[in-house]
Amino acid sequence: MTANAPVIRLRDVTKSYGVGAAKTQVLRGVSFDVDRGELIALVGQSGSGKSTLLNIIGGLDQPDAGEVEVLGVDTLKANDKKRAAIRNESIGFVFQAFNLLDHLTVLQNVTIPSSFARDAKDIDGRGREALRRVGLSDFAQRKPGELSGGQKQRVAIARALFNQPKLLLCDEPTGNLDSETGKEVIDFFRELNAKDGVTLVIVTHERRISSVAKRVIAMRDGMIVETTDEALAAGRAGPT
Amino acid sequence: MMPIGNLARMVTANTLRSRRHFVLSAFGIVIGIATFVLFLASTEQVSSVLEKIFPLDQVQVVAPRASLLGKDISKKLDDAIVKTILTRKEVAQALPRMNLTFPAFGRGDFEGNDLKFEVGGFADGIDGSFVQDDPRIKEQFKDWDAINDPKRVACVPPPDSPTQEVIQSPGAPNANRPAGPQLGPDGQPTFDKDGQPNYGNPCPDPDEYYCDNVDQRCHHRVPVVMSPTMIELYNGQFAKSHGLPIADTDFVKFVTQRGGLSAMRFSIGLGLTTIAGSNTTIHHRPRRVEAVLVGISDKAMPIGMTMPIQYIERWNREFQGEEAATTYSSIIVTLRDKGQLAPFAQWLQDSLDLRLEDSLGQKFATVMFVIRLVLVLISLIIIAISAINIAHNFFMQVTERRRELGLLRAVGATQHDVRMVVLGEAALIGLIGGILGVLFGVAMALGVDYASAHYLPRFPYKPDTWFHFKWWIWMGGLACAAGFAVLGGYLPARKASTMEPAQALTQN
Structure with missing residues (x-):
């Protein structure tokens, strides 16, 4: 390309x-x-x-x-x-229904793409960095069931960003988000596009x-x- | 392709997260594998017991019975026949057996009981190399009269009893019973009230040697082995009916309990019989020898006693002549390969006009094979049903987890990865179910053994355990469990892998 x-x-x-x-x-x-x-x-x-x-x-x-x-x-x-x-x-995907796996922790959800990658390195570190970018550093060990809708979508975005997609x-x-949370997500996308x-x-x-x-x-x-x-x-x- | 470590982690996490699914899927496998290992272990144990009673590794060559005007004209089994058989390349060993062909009876003391039993017709001889079951037998079961024995010293034998045809084997000398015969004031041997001479065994090692009446020298007692069948018959019927103690099937323990090998000694009256009206012609006047039971061997004749063949040859020659001393009752042939039995039997019949003795062992082995086949089939059917159950559960699971599987595809799983995840879950459930099944099977076996030991009466060959869990039964059970589980998971895995991820992700 x-x-x-x-x-x-x-x-x-x-x-x-x-x-x-x-x-x-x-x-x-x-x-x-x-x-x-x-x-x-x-x-x-x-x-x-x-x-x-x-x-x-x-x-x-x-x-x-x-x-x-x-x-x-x-x-x-x-x-x-x-x-x-x-x-x-x-490629990273973000879905309306979040599609988080309830039996995994937030960090495990974020790092799940590494399951299918050969020679994935520093998996947890990269997962935590992705969570930091979406403002959920303190939620790594929580289960999705403990999060609000907006937090779930941010976890899904962190998962999409885990491999630094193009x-x-x-x-x-x-x-599935209220207008305030939706605005935060939109702002995040705009920033992602503009900065990265x-x-x-x-x-x-x-x-x-x-x-x-x-x-x-x-x-x-x-x-x-x-x-x-x-x-x-x-x-x-x-x-x- | 997904790295194997990641696959293992994902499979384990997925399997452990739904207990309901695990229990529903594994239940059938647990039951199926428990019956599978239990049936196999029980048939294995029964087969090994039967093989102990009827050894399969050797065949017995006999001459077909033929008679003319009441006279036995059967083909003679002799050294020439043995040599001819040994020329066959499929034959590893050929050892003759010889029956004692004239009357004899035994007399011994057991637990204070004076036991008399017929020996003629219930004794045979075989080469010592064939009977090597344990160190004691290896050491004792040989022709002691053929070796240059420094203990074969001159002695004064016990006198003949005025009231008994054959006396009990005299004991070692002690303070009340000095060595040799005790003479009365008239210079004649004295006897106790039962007609047993007042006599102490004067031989250097009275526990093993006796003084022979003919050459008046000390001889090692004739070593004798008995079959486990004899012990079982004794324990199962004789001991009970005669109020005697049960014998331990472990001969070492048995001998120890009885006070040493000396307690196993008995007299044999050669040329004598307990059966009235016997009309066998014998060429020698009766005489007494002493024997000792040195062990239990499945090579011994099933009902009777077996001793080194050289003793039987000498006694047959002494009492019946040369013909009896050179005619074998059968030849035990060890084949290099059991598969060569049929051509060997055909050659025997065609070339030597001989046949193999009907082998109960082979018949039992066939019966056991069929029984095992039926039982294994039953357990395999149970496992197969459990595989169907697994398939059903996994189909439900795959449907319930469409979104999850779609997500895995979205984040980089190939169709193959998804298939391996589902198959891995099935295999893990199978493996865990298999382990639980094996443990359940062993627990049931312990229960059955406990019940058998406590509630089943003793009978011949009653085993200590009804189950023999060989390593291949464990491994077979686990492999079967995992294999059938994977089989059950195959179609659901295929469905999961071919699912369109886009549709799966939008499914509610």
Whole structure:
């Protein structure tokens, strides 16, 4: 991957679920690039295909057709091992439902990507550093059940940051948080993008995220309908 | 691929976090493995007891019985036959046995009881090299008359009893009973009220030697071994019916309890019998020898006594002539490989017109094999059902843990990693279940042994334990448990690994 190459390159990506009469076309020829250091907001109505698109970018789902290149790797041609390695080393995921493992401590949750890495070093130290960045240094030995929603999401973000990813994919990261906590998370993302240069793609209904995004991609019925700051300027990217 | 240490840590943490799942999954394995090891250990023990009674490592060659006008015309088993058998490459050893072919009866004292028993027909001889069960037998079971023995000194034998055909073996001299015969005022030997001569054994080592009536010299007593069957018959029936103490199957303990090897001595009246009307023609006048029981050996004839073959040869020659001294009753053949039994038996029949004696051991071994097969099948069915149970539980688990498994994929797990995590959990449950099953099996075995020792009456060959847990039974149980558990976990693991992570992560 060259320095100027896009972090994400999508061409005519299509995806459908079901067969026959029950077949639903979720993505209809989506194409766009994301450059290094961008903060993209993917907005649109429920069912518009934005989460599916995010999963395809992250290699958690496969498109029916099209081209998907992430961090210089053609994820359609890459095998399962290669895709898993990219997810482990270069991509961080933040989900709306946090997806923490309740039987593990906060620190163990944060360091879980190291379970699948060869020669992982200073695991606990890196885990504690990730927790420090999200302001949860004192919560390392707690269980997720003892945390508030905002704290859980911060643990999930720390987990996503554990391997210092180049790309952070966030699916409705503030969807389960109150507005104050949501604002803290958004501020953290903005800082992460500005200071560390991490590329972020955030699927959201949240107007505030759209307001901090460098680019807003609006989707409807599996297609991109608007791709500019114009949507932002027109104030049409918020919840519908 | 996930490093093995990380896999082990994750599998252990996942297994221990849900006790309900663990108990539900492992229960069947525990029961299955407990029955598996218990059945195997019990059949192993029964087989070893049966093999002790009916040794399988040797076969007995006999001549088919044939008679003409009441006369035995069976083929003669002699040294030439033994040599011919030894030419076969599958034969490692061929040793003849010879029966005592004329009447004889024994007389001994046991716990103050005067015991008389028939020896003719219940005694045979075999080479000393074949009977090497323990150091005592190795040292004692040989032809003492063939060696240059400095203790074979001249002596005055005990006088014949006026009232008894065969006297008891006289004891060592003491203050009341000096060495040699005690003479009365008339210069004649004196006897006690039972007709036993007042006589102290004058030989240099009276515990082992006796004074022979024929050559009037001290001879080592004839060493005799008995089979465990005899001890079991004695303990199971004879001792009870005659009010005698139970003999310990450990011969060393038995001898110690009785006061040393000397207590095991007895007289044999060669040419005499306890059976009225015996019409065997003998070529020699009856005489008395002394013998001593030196050990218990499964090489001894099952019902009777066995001594070094040289004694039997000499006595048969003395009392029945050369033909009896050169005709063997059977030849014990040790094969290099049990698998060569069939061709050897065929060769025997075709070339020598001989056959193998029906081996009860082989029949029992076959029966035991079938019984073991059935029991192992039953336990394997139980384990297989428990594997199905594991599969069911793991399918439920995989469904319940979709989000978790999806998350593992999101943070870098490959399909193979997820499959190994689930299979590892199944294997660990199997292994722990297997260990618990083996322990449960051993506990049940101890319970059965306790009940057997306390509530089951004594009977021949009643074992101290009904179970023999050999190392391969333990290992087999554990391997079986882990193997079946992995088998049960395979399909759920496959389902888990092929799950679309995107869908799994959105599942509620």
